Amino acid sequence: MTAAATTTAANAAAANADVVLDLRGVGFAYGAVTVIDGLDLEVRRGELVVCVGPSGCGKTTLLGLLGGHLAPTRGTLIRAGASRTIYQDGGLFPWLTVRENVALGLPRGLPPDDARRKVDDWLDLTHLTDFSGHYPHQLSGGMRQRVELGRALAAETDVLLMDEPFSALDYQTRMRMRRELASTLVARQRTVVFVTHDIEEAVMLGDRIIVLGARPTRVRRELHLPTARPRQPADPGVAEAEQTIMEELGLTA
C-alpha cells in the first residue's frame, strides 16, 4: 500500500472511528470483464454484514478486495486494521495439526506461555480441545471450519471476512455452525463481512443484508434486521426479509 493510501485511511478513521470498512465507488475488472461496478458500502464496528447474491456475481472478488488480496481497478477502499479471511474449504494448512494451525493465527511475538494459553482458550471456545493433535484431513468438514474460525479469531484483528464458510457442510452441521458463530461473536466481538448465496443463512445471521445483483455487481437492496442473531425461521421479520431478498433476486414467480 502506498503512503498516500495509508494517510487517507488515517484521516478517514479520524473522521469516523466507527466505520471499519468504507468503500467508495469501488470497481474491479478482470481484463475486459467488469465484476464489480461502483460499489459503495460502509461497515461499522461490531456489525455483521451479509452479502447475498447469485453465484458468479463477484462475492468472492468483493472479499478479495476487502481483504487486500486484490486491488480495486477504480474507487477507494479503506479498512481500519488488519483482516482475516475464512474460506469455504481448504484454507487450513494440511501439514499442521489443529493446534499448530490455530497457533499460526495468534499475533506474532507472544511469549510461548501466553501463546500456549491463548491457543488453549481458542481450542476450548471452538470445541476442538480433544482434536488439537489431529491433522485437518482427519477431521470432518464442520470441525475443519471451526479450526478456520479459531485461527481467524486468534489473530485478534477486528475484521473477519467469511467466504461462504459453511457452504461445503451438510444441512445440520451448517445450522449448528451458524449458532456457534453467533454465540462466539457474542463472546468475542468482531466486525464481520459474510458472503453467501444462501438466503436463509443471510437472514439468520445478518444485522444488515446487502443484496447484490448479477455481474457487474451493484447493491440492489439493503435490509436491516434489528433482532438478536441467530434468528429462527419463525422470528418476526425473518420470513418477510427472505421474501424481499427472493424478490430482489428474481426468484419469485
Place this chain on the structure above:
Amino acid sequence: MTQYYVIRAADASKGSHMAGWATSMLRRLLPVATGLVLLAIWWIAHAAGAFPVGTVPAPDEVAAAFRKELVSGRLADHVVASLYRVAWGYVLGALAAIPLGLVIGRSAGTRAALLPWINFFRTLSPIAWLPFAVIWFGLGDPPAMFILFLATFFQLVLATAAAAGSVPRVYYRVAEDLGFGRAETLVRVTLPAVMPQLVTALRVAVGVGWMVVVAAEMLGPQSGLGFLIIDARNGLRMDLVVVAMITIGAIGIVLDVVFARLARVPMLRWGFER
C-alpha cells in the same frame, strides 16, 4: 418376479480373524513363491542345456560365487563404493535442485527463462557427460559423483517446480493475512505444501541414481558394482556378473522401501490419504 438379495452380517466370531491373518501371511509368501518359480525355471533351463556353454551360469555356481565374495568382503567394498558415490551426487543434487525448483515454480519469469533448458538437460542422459566428467574431474569417485549429481538435479528441479506451481492459491492468501514475507512464505507454505510430491520425486530420483551409478562405474573407477560387472565380464566370470546384478536389484529395492516409508511421516500423510 422379484429377486430378493439377502446380505447377512459377517460372522466375526469365527474365521474372519483367522482368515485375515492367513491372507496377510499368504501375501507375504507369494513373492517368495514367485522367486522360487523363477529360480526353478532358471535351473531347469540350465540343466536342459538351453544356454550355450559358458554364457549363463547355474544357480548353484552363482550361490557359491556369492558366498565367496561375501566372505572375502569384496562385495561389501563394491557396494559401499557405489552407495558412497550415489549418496554424494544425490544429496548435492537434491540440495541444489529443491531451492531452485521452488523459485522456478513460484516465479513466472524464472520459469520462462530456465524451464526449457532444465528440460533439455533432463532428457539428456547423464552418461553422455562421461567424457567431460573424466576431463574435468579425473578418475575415481568425483566423475561418478558429478554424473549422479546431474542425474538427480534436473529431474528434481522439474518435479519441485511442478509441485510448487500447483500449490492452491488459498494458502498464499492465508499467508498474506498472517503477514508472511516472501522468504517466510517460501519456507513455511510452499515447501511444506510440496513435500508429499517432493518425497515421491526423491524416491524416483534415488532409483534413477542407483541405475545410473552402475553405468557410470563401467568406465573409470576401479570399484563399485558397475565396475564389478565389467571386470567380471572381462574375466569371463558370468557367475560374478549375476552376483552383481542380484546385489544391485536387492539394494535398489531396499532404497525404495526406505523412501516409501518417508510417506508415512505424520506431517506428510495428508498428501497421500486424501
